[in-house]
Amino acid sequence: MTLPELPKDLVEEILSFVPATSLKRLRSTCKGWNRLFKDDKRFTRIHTEKAAKQFQPLTLTKNYRICPINVNLHGTTPSLEVKNEVSLLDPHSKNSAAQFNIDRVFHCDGLLLCTSQKDSRFVVWNPLTGVTKWIELGDRYNEGMAFILGYDNKSCNKSYKAMSFNYLDKDSEIYEFSSDSWRVIDDIIKPPHYMDYFRECFSLKGNTYWLGIDRRRRPPDLRITLIKFDFGTEKFGYVSLPPPCQVHGFEASNLSVVGDEKLSVLVQAGSTSKTEVWVTSKIGEANVVSWSKVLSLYPKPDVGFWHGLSFLLDEEKKVFLCCKSKGWMEEEDEDNVYIVGEDNKFILLNFGVETIGGESPIITTYVPSLSFTVIYINKGDTIMVVWNPFMGQTRWIQHIDLDNTRYNYDHDLSLGELKFLARRGEESRPNLSEMVRQWKLQ
């Protein structure tokens, strides 16, 4: 069967529907495709809109490594498999094969923000394309720091920002990648400064959500509410919780994301052991969301859903996965999860690996994407390079000392610098790459 030849734009149309992880595998089809997936910002934008999203749960092991988890909720025997770890090399280590020991990971838009204990850097990493951006904190660093990542979802150029918050009562600061600058947040609601709450922070459409104390109320009427940080306006806001939470006796205890457009909370009825799983409508721009109840669970007394436990929800199949907290009275130190559906049958599954310390496995859902690309353009005889590493900044560089010969450019984003190797045929021009390396990101 000889297939008709499709023009380039129609092939790209087809590729824009192929899921991100398949594109990664198809990089080696030809050089043109490899460039398209890695470097073409226009294609990235179209692909993000068109291709079906994939959702990959991740966990953090005791060895400070990120492992994908394959969760199979189909049929009568659900299963869970923790896959091999993903490696992130530490560029500052003397050993070239040394990996970065990740003790915290925060996911936003296909990017993972990772930190390491006692390390004054954080890294934003796209595991699909391999692109990393390391930020050295220097004097800013203190051991109680944690970070979240977000972007302004109202602007057409996704400008990524990171926000720090502290265990100590220091100010929170925002770091803007496009300008490589920090500024203090002066909004009234303090971000969570209890490290436990950090586990419950989730990113949705560029903004971060977590359960925290409603500071509009005074003791003894303190309640848990849903707090949102908008990375566009850089302001905090309150989001209404499901109806039962307005009533005394019910409390939202855990938060999670469903897919990449909805939030889910567990609502506990204080006196009984009834737990309800509620899901939002698709999160739009306003702080008002509507909630619908997906499941009502009646766990036995030894199954406790405490603050900070991760959970996953398959809204369509109405199946719920929740990490089991390690009871301090019990002998077990293995990690387990519960899977339960509408039938209220709780199935206990062993995680298979030891996860990072604390009460239970952490599960973050990662959505692979082509974000964070670098582009360059050859323009006629005067060669101009445009790069937009962090989706908010472009720089034009004119190579004024080149003769009119055409050069091919390879680029290599490592250690936060751009390294160009100009090639003319087999010959390379090291002088040029030296020169480029000295140009700092402005």
Place this chain on the structure above:
Amino acid sequence: MSSNKILLTSSDGESFEIDEAVARKFLIIVHMMEDNCAGEAIPLENVTGDILSKIIEYAKMHVNEPSEEDEDEEAKKNLDSWDAKFMEKLDLETIFKIILAANYLNFEGLLGFASQTVADYIKDKTPEEVREIFNIENDFTPEEEEEIRKENAWTFNE
């Protein structure tokens, strides 16, 4: 409400008479209709009869495209099911021809759907299989390919 009939002629001389509402799904025809005198057949030089008949079949089903806000879940499900059966029967060569024709006719709905179908078909294929499908030459050296394979240490569905 009278329904105007439009006459289309394929590149190999087949004639198709369709309702104006259906013809309006092909944006290229909308333009041609404005230039055309009433009653004359519109020639479609780049589409053969067999492909055109398939495209018209699809267009007829999608004439009353439900909007996203539409509450009728049942109707949506039925349409999706019909779409799936429609594509299932077609071989890859035909789907490619449909993509080319839908692009020429500027029939975005079918172009997107057919592209999605091919995307689903290739997503689990190896680079070698994909090269054959799109008639692409491998311009990587074996060393370069190996480099990429090493970079792709993490794949899902392993």
